[in-house]
Amino acid sequence: MAIELAYRPNGVLASKIHLKHVSVATTEGYAARPGGAQAELLAEVNKHEAGHKLAVALREFRNYQAGILPAGPGAAGLTEAFARIDGTVTDGAEAPNVQRSDRDILNLLSRRAETLHLGIANYCWFDDPSRALCLKLAGTPDARAPLAGMCDSARCPQATHHPRHRAVWADTAAGAAVFLGGLGRTRRTEHARLQAEADRAQRVLDAIDAAGQAGHADPAAGQRP
16 A cells, blocks of 8 residues: 555655654655665665575585585585585695685685575575476476475475484474374375375485485595695
8 A cells, every 4th residue: 555655746755644654764665665664674684684594505515524414305416516615726726725714615605505595394405496396386487486385395306404404304203103103094094194294204314314424434525635
């Protein structure tokens, strides 16, 4: 309503009076006018969100260097990206030097971090919409962001699971086991559905544990020149 009122001559002032705003800045925010409070708030939110994504990407990169690898369908692609960054030279010298400082690493991670979408049980590295399973299921291949409500991270090629997601999958597996124990023999359809959910959660758990141990088992993993 504020936007519709603002389209009219002297609409911002009319909106302020009609909506009983104390300040015109508030009305500008509601009306989404350039330079208004809404635009400033959105810019600040985007800035903090971008900073947080960079911090998450850096943390997972440091985990990779420590031998704690990601799991999930998108793990191979993410690991390859981290390996390229880890081996990037700092200058044109004959002896390559690995980027070691957080500032250098953040510069290299920035493009990858822009594609990151944080999920409760996974990370989505949304760098190619045509490969996003959620968009395929929804029939919206041209969308600019993933559909978190339709995420199936166990099958999406752009999803990864990390140790911080383990508790969510463990709770899912435990909850499914409790419900399975309470089902009667006649409820075969429900039993099959819950069993599939429990098996899926257990596979993700096993993959997270295996990925975390794989790097430590390989002496060369996580080592840098």
